Amino acid sequence: MKVLIVGGAGYIGSSIASACLDDGITPIVLDNLSTGVEAFLTGREAYIGDMADQVLLDKVFHDHPDIAVTIHCGALIVVPDSVREPLRYYRENVAKSVELVDGLVRNGCRRIIFSSTAAVYGQTDSLVVDESLPAAPSSPYGRTKAMLEDILRDSAEAFGLGALALRYFNPIGADPRLRTGLQTRRPTHLLGRLIEAAETGTPLTVTGVDWPTRDGTGIRDYVHVWDLARAHVAAVRGFDAVCPPGSFVAANLGSGAGCTVLEMVEAFAEVSGVRVPVEPAARRKGDVPGGYARWDRAHALFGWRPTLTLQDGIRDALRWIEARPSVLGD
Ligand SMILES: NC(=O)c1ccc[n+]([C@@H]2O[C@H](COP(=O)([O-])OP(=O)(O)OC[C@H]3O[C@@H](n4cnc5c(N)ncnc54)[C@H](O)[C@@H]3O)[C@@H](O)[C@H]2O)c1
Numbered sequence: 643m644k645v646l647i648v649g650g651a652g653y654i655g656s657s658i659a660s661a662c663l664d665d666g667i668t669p670i671v672l673d674n675l676s677t678g679v680e681a682f683l684t685g686r687e688a689y690i691g692d693m694a695d696q697v698l699l700d701k702v703f704h705d706h707p708d709i710a711v712t713i714h715c716g717a718l719i720v721v722p723d724s725v726r727e728p729l730r731y732y733r734e735n736v737a738k739s740v741e742l743v744d745g746l747v748r749n750g751c752r753r754i755i756f757s758s759t760a761a762v763y764g765q766t767d768s769l770v771v772d773e774s775l776p777a778a779p780s781s782p783y784g785r786t787k788a789m790l791e792d793i794l795r796d797s798a799e800a801f802g803l804g805a806l807a808l809r810y811f812n813p814i815g816a817d818p819r820l821r822t823g824l825q826t827r828r829p830t831h832l833l834g835r836l837i838e839a840a841e842t843g844t845p846l847t848v849t850g851v852d853w854p855t856r857d858g859t860g861i862r863d864y865v866h867v868w869d870l871a872r873a874h875v876a877a878v879r880g881f882d883a884v885c886p887p888g889s890f891v892a893a894n895l896g897s898g899a900g901c902t903v904l905e906m907v908e909a910f911a912e913v914s915g916v917r918v919p920v921e922p923a924a925r926r927k928g929d930v931p932g933g934y935a936r937w938d939r940a941h942a943l944f945g946w947r948p949t950l951t952l953q954d955g956i957r958d959a960l961r962w963i964e965a966r967p968s969v970l971g972d
């Protein structure tokens with residue numbers, strides 16, 4: 643079985659490609675390397691170019707008419723950038739995805755898995771997030787993802803597509819076999835900042851200590867990237883039962899557990915032996931208290947459940963930092 647992974651040279655797409663290979667599924671990658679890296683394409687067949695390029699899409703399907711499912715991970719993903727440059731985000735994430743879907747339909751590929759995000763939800767009083775909550779994204783990035791969900795819903799009905807949107811919560815960690823991990827050297831998310839603080843011996847700035855959470859710090863659902871990758875394999879294997887032609891389905895992928903900033907600091911100390919001091923600071927502009935996923939729909943649909951812990955995610959992120967020079971040559 644073959645799958646096309648658009649954005650397969652990036653952090654999550656490359657992990658999905660590895661999980662596919664491990665399961666006997668052949669990944670074909672299409673990526674423009676805007677943020678993805680060539681080193682993650684080792685041992686995988688790849689087409690370098692833009693997802694909106696119809697000539698390239700036709701070539702991919704000419705070479706591989708037996709692609710069963712397209713997994714669409716290609717996007718720009720930095721929330722603050724999307725606030726500064728909304729048109730670039732709408733062009734790259736929405737307009738180009740429309741072209742991609744058009745090219746897929748024209749080439750007869752009618753099964754799509756779309757990388758969506760917890761950022762499509764608005765903040766609610768309850769910290770638990772299930773798929774019945776309406777979309778209410780608070781950034782241009784989140785809106786590009788919610789818009790594409792709508793576009794896929796309409797396209798499913800019009801063209802008989804099966805379209806599955808998987809809403810990832812906060813991915814951490816790396817491929818446990820260390821083939822791939824975060825390509826960004828200095829990630830700005832919480833775990834990245836924590837690792838940096840441990841390395842430099844500086845305190846972690848805690849952005850917000852007056853949120854309505856159990857200890858006042860922001861709460862998130864950190865899910866191991868390998869659990870995310872495995873979910874895609876399960877969804878590919880059971881696709882037609884999960885998402886028959888003409889249907890659009892959305893499912894959360896999270897660990898199901900909330901973790902506050904202070905709890906992350908504690909878990910990091912447990913795994914690394916380094917207790918990073920914290921420094922309270924003001925909330926980030928536009929930040930939210932957060933929440934965590936209910937993932938039972940993904941379980942009901944394709945039998946997935948998260949299997950790796952927060953500590954596994956932290957450990958694999960640290961192992962990847964050791965391994966990355968040998969993979970990325972930097
Ligand atoms: N990382 C997260 O925290 C997170 C959370 C929720 C959802 N997601 C979604 O998961 C997907 C993958 O995210 P990631 O963290 O791996 O990001 P990433 O930047 O590592 O990967 C994105 C990949 O898409 C490629 N790409 C971008 N625009 C393209 C285009 N026009 N044509 C071809 N390739 C293109 C990039 O080169 C890169 O390889 C994205 O759709 C993102 O919105 C990510």
Ligand SMILES: O=c1ccn([C@@H]2O[C@H](COP(=O)(O)OP(=O)(O)O[C@H]3O[C@H](CO)[C@@H](O)[C@H](O)[C@H]3O)[C@@H](O)[C@H]2O)c(=O)[nH]1
Nearest residue numbers: 719721761811812813831832835847848849860861862903
């Ligand atoms: O130096 C830091 C960095 C973060 N935080 C806090 O840690 C929590 C998590 O922050 P972060 O890791 O940035 O996660 P999110 O705010 O959920 O945003 C990330 O996760 C989203 C969902 O995966 C993506 O869409 C966004 O692009 C990505 O920035 C929040 O309460 C922050 O206020 C700190 O206290 N100090």
